[in-house]
Amino acid sequence: MTRHVAASRVATLLGEFDRSPAYRGLAEGLRVLITDGRLPTGVRLPSERDLTEALEVSRTTVARAYAELRDHGFLVSRQGSGSVAHLPASRSVGHGDHLLHLTEHPDGMADLTCAAPLPGPGLLAAYERAVAELPRHLGGPGYFPSGLPVLREAVAEAYAARGLPTDPDQVMVVPGAQAGVAIAARALLSPGDRAVVQSPTYPNAIATLVRSGARLVGVEVPREDDDTEAMTTTVRQVVPRAAYLIPDFHNPTGALLPDEGRARVAHALARTRTTAIVDESMAMLPLEGQRMPAPFAAHAADTISVGSVSKPFWGGLRIGWIRVPAARADQLFRARLSLDLGTAPLEQLVAADLLRDGADLLQHRREQLRASRDAALVALAEHLPDWRPTRPSGGLNLWCELPAALSTALVPRAERHGVLLASGPSFAPEGGLDRFVRIPFTQPAHVLTDAIARLAPAWRETLADPYPRPDRATPGLVA
Ligand SMILES: Cc1ncc(COP(=O)(O)O)c(C=O)c1O
Numbered sequence: 001m002t003r004h005v006a007a008s009r010v011a012t013l014l015g016e017f018d019r020s021p022a023y024r025g026l027a028e029g030l031r032v033l034i035t036d037g038r039l040p041t042g043v044r045l046p047s048e049r050d051l052t053e054a055l056e057v058s059r060t061t062v063a064r065a066y067a068e069l070r071d072h073g074f075l076v077s078r079q080g081s082g083s084v085a086h087l088p089a090s091r092s093v094g095h096g097d098h099l100l101h102l103t104e105h106p107d108g109m110a111d112l113t114c115a116a117p118l119p120g121p122g123l124l125a126a127y128e129r130a131v132a133e134l135p136r137h138l139g140g141p142g143y144f145p146s147g148l149p150v151l152r153e154a155v156a157e158a159y160a161a162r163g164l165p166t167d168p169d170q171v172m173v174v175p176g177a178q179a180g181v182a183i184a185a186r187a188l189l190s191p192g193d194r195a196v197v198q199s200p201t202y203p204n205a206i207a208t209l210v211r212s213g214a215r216l217v218g219v220e221v222p223r224e225d226d227d228t229e230a231m232t233t234t235v236r237q238v239v240p241r242a243a244y245l246i247p248d249f250h251n252p253t254g255a256l257l258p259d260e261g262r263a264r265v266a267h268a269l270a271r272t273r274t275t276a277i278v279d280e281s282m283a284m285l286p287l288e289g290q291r292m293p294a295p296f297a298a299h300a301a302d303t304i305s306v307g308s309v310s311k312p313f314w315g316g317l318r319i320g321w322i323r324v325p326a327a328r329a330d331q332l333f334r335a336r337l338s339l340d341l342g343t344a345p346l347e348q349l350v351a352a353d354l355l356r357d358g359a360d361l362l363q364h365r366r367e368q369l370r371a372s373r374d375a376a377l378v379a380l381a382e383h384l385p386d387w388r389p390t391r392p393s394g395g396l397n398l399w400c401e402l403p404a405a406l407s408t409a410l411v412p413r414a415e416r417h418g419v420l421l422a423s424g425p426s427f428a429p430e431g432g433l434d435r436f437v438r439i440p441f442t443q444p445a446h447v448l449t450d451a452i453a454r455l456a457p458a459w460r461e462t463l464a465d466p467y468p469r470p471d472r473a474t475p476g477l478v479a
Contacts, residue, residue, distance in 0.1 A: 011054040037431070122364075143342050173348060185214070194217055203427055217430075265299075266303075375445035398438070
């Protein structure tokens, strides 16, 4: 596998850089792109000659910049492969070491590691209605490996309403979207297979895909929602077996891939016979009343779509689903049975109730998220004006670009100020991303406002002393 990036693309990613002197500005610009993962580790950079032409600088400028990066470990020269982007060991993060266990937090600690909403009003009433329904399902042993028909129908109807006709037989109920991704990975991937993932992406999916033995190839999530060039080019170069995508309010960036972008990515995947595993966990959370694009599977019939009630309703239900392409039904069903034998009927009844009749609850959820998002943005502008957060039109997260690559150094400082954070590298399939931090807006507005005010002194201390004695932050679940 040879991944490379065109000189014109590097020029676009770099934009303007400091030219006094030019070689140092160029080296700094490239270093930032490599630590951010926008030039992922393992990618071959353009030859000195090509970059010289694309940037309209002297050949010496590029040669000196490359030499400086090589000296600091950000480029390695490989025989026959030119100059390859690389992260020095201290800047990369082991997969899964952020995924430890849920811990009880001391009072007053604001937990911004977990992007999961609290249960809304009306959930208990849905449970009560489900309990009344339950006797109809108590006649047998209680195993429903594909799910209760009533829930499979509700999921199929929801897909049809979004423009993707779906037979209830295509729906398999699973214990949450994370389990859905694990089942899809188990069905599709063998050790050594390549899988393309967005960078950043959802940390627990990184762990699942790595566990399946796949070699992950990260593709930057562009700032413009409709820019699919990096994805289509990488798919063409890498010819992956699978691509794990979050097109609906991507976790953590919040990006929403529009219809045309979906069509372009689907076309690229079809040419390499790559199967998409599409995580639609956030698809029910548009916050601006906008029309959602059609599900990705409307463009690529072979797509394995994964969804869940965790984000719109409550993670405690542990109910999700897989929409199975007809040709893969047997493969996915077998993979599922190798992991578990079905989910609890009571929670399935609650989920079916919420999908069919939960419009008010969903509306309430969206209003609360919108208020929390806006409060977080106001607080960031006030307390941390040099952070650059995204302003997503849906989902649960702000992705903040920091003025320095110090998110890992910030985490223990923030904890001392009573805020638990997940650092950028937790979301990096191939390391890097230390210049970013995720702020979920799932907590009430006042909690976020207070937490962000507490982050300001933590950030000031981090800038003043970026690398103090090693300190262990409390491990947490990044969800
Ligand atoms: C993109 C994404 N996929 C999957 C999950 C896990 O969802 P579930 O609770 O349905 O397993 C999350 C939760 O944070 C998520 O953000």
